[in-house]
Every structure is written in structure tokens, then in C-alpha cells.
Amino acid sequence: MADLSVHRGPDRRGPGTYALRLVVVAYLFLLVAWPLYLVGRNAFANGFADLAALLTDPDARHALSLTAQVAVASVVINTVFGVGISLLLVRYRFSGKRVLNALLDLPLSVSPIVVGLALVLVYNGRTGWFGPTLESLGITVIFSGPGIVMATAFVALPLVIREVVPVLQEVGDEQEQAARSLGASAGQTFFRITLPAIKWGVIYGVVLCLARSLGEFGAVKVVSGNVLGSTRTATLMVEEKYLNFDRGGAYATAFLLALVAVAVIVSITLLRPKDHR
Amino acid sequence: MSVAITAGPRPETDADPRPRSDSGAGYPMTRASGLGLGVAMLWFSLLVLIPLTAVIVTASEAGWSGFWRTITNEQTAAAIRLTVGTALLVTLVNVVMGTLIAWVLVRDRFFGQRVLEMLIDVPFALPTIVAGLVLLSLYGPKSPLGINVANTRPAVFLAFLFVTLPFVVRTVQPVLAELDREAEEAAASLGASRFTVFRRIILPSITPAIAAGAALSFARGVSEYGSLVLLSGNLPHKTEVTSVRILSSIENDNLEGAAAVATVLLVISLVVIVTVDILQRRLVRRG
Numbered sequence: 001m002a003d004l005s006v007h008r009g010p011d012r013r014g015p016g017t018y019a020l021r022l023v024v025v026a027y028l029f030l031l032v033a034w035p036l037y038l039v040g041r042n043a044f045a046n047g048f049a050d051l052a053a054l055l056t057d058p059d060a061r062h063a064l065s066l067t068a069q070v071a072v073a074s075v076v077i078n079t080v081f082g083v084g085i086s087l088l089l090v091r092y093r094f095s096g097k098r099v100l101n102a103l104l105d106l107p108l109s110v111s112p113i114v115v116g117l118a119l120v121l122v123y124n125g126r127t128g129w130f131g132p133t134l135e136s137l138g139i140t141v142i143f144s145g146p147g148i149v150m151a152t153a154f155v156a157l158p159l160v161i162r163e164v165v166p167v168l169q170e171v172g173d174e175q176e177q178a179a180r181s182l183g184a185s186a187g188q189t190f191f192r193i194t195l196p197a198i199k200w201g202v203i204y205g206v207v208l209c210l211a212r213s214l215g216e217f218g219a220v221k222v223v224s225g226n227v228l229g230s231t232r233t234a235t236l237m238v239e240e241k242y243l244n245f246d247r248g249g250a251y252a253t254a255f256l257l258a259l260v261a262v263a264v265i266v267s268i269t270l271l272r273p274k275d276h277r
Numbered sequence: 278m279s280v281a282i283t284a285g286p287r288p289e290t291d292a293d294p295r296p297r298s299d300s301g302a303g304y305p306m307t308r309a310s311g312l313g314l315g316v317a318m319l320w321f322s323l324l325v326l327i328p329l330t331a332v333i334v335t336a337s338e339a340g341w342s343g344f345w346r347t348i349t350n351e352q353t354a355a356a357i358r359l360t361v362g363t364a365l366l367v368t369l370v371n372v373v374m375g376t377l378i379a380w381v382l383v384r385d386r387f388f389g390q391r392v393l394e395m396l397i398d399v400p401f402a403l404p405t406i407v408a409g410l411v412l413l414s415l416y417g418p419k420s421p422l423g424i425n426v427a428n429t430r431p432a433v434f435l436a437f438l439f440v441t442l443p444f445v446v447r448t449v450q451p452v453l454a455e456l457d458r459e460a461e462e463a464a465a466s467l468g469a470s471r472f473t474v475f476r477r478i479i480l481p482s483i484t485p486a487i488a489a490g491a492a493l494s495f496a497r498g499v500s501e502y503g504s505l506v507l508l509s510g511n512l513p514h515k516t517e518v519t520s521v522r523i524l525s526s527i528e529n530d531n532l533e534g535a536a537a538v539a540t541v542l543l544v545i546s547l548v549v550i551v552t553v554d555i556l557q558r559r560l561v562r563r564g
Contacts, residue, residue, distance in 0.1 A: 215407070254407045262395075
């Protein structure tokens, strides 16, 4: 009979345990680790030449800086919106809350192409619902900066909320109530009590939102027009370079983007306290 | 431990005995919070709700027969069949492999486990176009394994498998970690085999989580675009998926046609959202 002591650590180790471990490691190695490693190797197939060529090409630099700017804008918008809506969802009671809660997750399961199409239908300057009106006010959304920011903000919208809501529920509102009863204003309570308490949730949300925003491809492809040196982002550049047989440039750009993604994962894994999911 | 950055229901897994505010509880709205809610809803509507409504309204302008004609167009129907079929197949693989991976991450302890934890999240953080390039470097024309799936149907399967990897793992993992081990030990002490313990004790508790992860993985697969661009070749009738079909309609300035096909995907997303919401409630009640 197997050992049934209560204070054992992991599972009983049989040959099954090792077989499962082997299957999982092999699966993840073949699906993720090895392909990821090969991209790094391909990016440096010619030493640093491809990376250097990329970083000195003005169009490529423009694409990288556009991606960075769009990502920052999307992160700022989604952080303000996300923290605000999380507070409302957790602390207040209003009708339609459950529906709103479910709808907020919608952007995660909508195809990026559908996101792009949806924005084009409403904001294109010719036939869109609001597009012509905005155009007459001098605001062009589609095929320009605002459209790219909206598409990016759309796809990354739930990430801050998903991180902040559970933390807000966890910390409870006793301290906030105490602060308020001692005469703190709503702003003081938020910045001195609530924000420090949910700091880590917000930070994880921001980091994830940043990764998602830097990497958006499909939705941006539809709304941006992909104009070289103007609305072409880094992810669009990967496709363009690969299809134009500039494999070195494509792998170098992909390497930079993958580097950010891996950095995000590693930093979150290391930062997050172990007892805190 | 786990990063859990993937979409999925968030079962309340901590052992905090305090009553938790659920969706109905909380303070009544004040003037300031009402204003905040108004501003947030305005932005959410302008960004998400109105544009998605526009897709459905545009699709309905052609009437039911027009809509039906568009989505049953031979090439479109082939794309939808391929997308849904492959997503179902991938979801099936994820149900088995995802549960297995979650099991190994929770119940096993070995050197390098944290690296595996990080690998699970790579498909989530990696830009999809880069994911395509990543897969192409091992399973493309210059494959060191000698496996070249580029521009074939297995490429679609592979791309879906990569991007949906985290979903089942990350929904099952926290539930598995919180399971009460006493029932398992009792069953084992009464002579149940390890397989029986898994099937009769563990599986029923993690089934809602598996189902929620499967729903999310299916939705993600059906909506995938970026990773296929360089990998599948987008050959009509062969490797062209629904998202690519929508994009080519947009590029041909056929927004009505694009909206009709997009509506099919939106309906799938909505069904998944509702399913996950229901399963999530079941998970929380059990937790």
C-alpha cells in the first residue's frame, strides 16, 4: 500500500510521474522553446549586421518608435480606464454590472481583424458612422495615429482590469473607510490608501498591457493603411520584410519584439510574490 | 508561482473566510462615481460597443438571404469549416495536454519547473506575427527537423496549437492547486487505483475549469490571424481561415461582405463569453 503520510510534499513518485514530466517537457520544448531559440539564432546568423542595419534604417527606426508611442498611449488609456472601472465594479453597486463585467472580457476573444473592421465601419472618413463628422472637424482616425491607438487600446483593454479587480477584492475596504471617517477626501483616500494597496496589481496589468500593445498586428494592419515611414508599425514591418525576402531584417525585428515579450514574462514571474497569484 | 496572465475565469482560490462582495454588493453610487461610470461607459461604447454593433448592423443590411449567401459562398464556407474544425481539434488536444501540463506544474516538483511556467506564457506575450515566424523557423522550409508544414493545413493546426497553449493550463492550474487532498488520500487508502482517484475524485472538481479553458482556447483559435500570415500561405479552399477571408473582403472594399463573415466570428465570441461566465460562477460557488 502506498505511503499515506499527510505531510508529504509532491505526489508519490512512480514511473508515471516521470513519464508525464517527460511528455510535458518534450511538448513545450518542441512547441515553444526550440522555435523561440531558433528565431534568436536566425537573427544573429550574420552576426550583428542585421540588427545594426535595422537600427540605422530611418524607416525601421520610425516603425519602432511608432510602435513604442502607440503602446505608451494604449497603456496610459487602459490603465486610467482599467483602474477606474475596477474600482466601480468592486466597490459600487449599479444595475447591469454583471453584463458589463462579461462585456469587458469581449476584446480578448474577438478576432483582431474583426476589431479593425469594426473601427473602420464607424470611423472611416467616407462611409463611417462618425468618420465624416470627425473628418469635418479635422480629425482623421482611420489610416492615421488615432486609429492605430484605438485598435491597440481595444485589444489590450481587459488586461489591467483582470489584474486589479482580484487585488481590490482581496484588500477589502476597511482601510479606505477608516481614512474617510478620519476626514480624508476621495482623492486623498485613493492616492494614499487604495493605490499603494493595489500597486502590484496595477504594475502587472501595465506590463501585460504593454506587451500586448507592442505586439498587436491584425487590428493595426486593417486600420493603419501600412504606409512606410508613416503608419507602419514594427509588427507590420516583420511581415513586410519577410515577404520582400529581407529575412535578416524580419528576424532582427522579430528578435527585438520577442526580447520584450520574454523580458515581460521573466520580470513578472520574478517580481510577483510567491503567495500572490 | 504561476503568472496566470492568460484570459480565464478567476476562481477565488485563497482561503480567506471573510464574506466577499459579489456582483450585487457594494456602495450605492455617488455623484462622483456616477460621473466616473458615465465617462468610462462613454469610452467603452465609442471604442468597443458601437463599433461591434456596427459590424452586426452592416451585416444585417443585406437581409437574411444576403447574409446567408455571403457566408455560404463556396470559398467563405470552406474557410469557416477549416477554422472551426481546426479550432475544435486544437481545443481537444489542449484539453488533454493542458490538463496534463497543469497537473505536472502543480503536483510535480523538479529542477527547471519555473522555466516551464514561463514557457506557458510565451504564446500570450509574443506578438502573433512573431509567433508565425518562430514556428516557421522549426517547422518551415529550413526546418532542422526536416518537417516542413509551411502552406499546408497542418500549419494552421500548429499555429492554433501555439497561440492557444496557455488557456486550459492557466484555468485548470489554480483549481488543481486548491483541491483538498484528503478525499484523494481517503480514496487511495480504501484501495482506489491512481487512475480511479483521478477519474472519480479529481476530474469532477476540475471539469468546469477545463471547460472554461477549452471555451477560451476555441475562441482564440477561431479568431486567430497574425501567426498564420507567414506560416499557412492563405491558399483559398486549402489553408485560408475566416479572419483572412474577412481581411480580403475589406481590402476589396466589400465591407458588407466582411461584416457578414465577421458576424459569424462575433457570435462565436459571444457564446464563449456567456459560457465562461456561467462556468466561472460555478467555479466560484465551489471554491
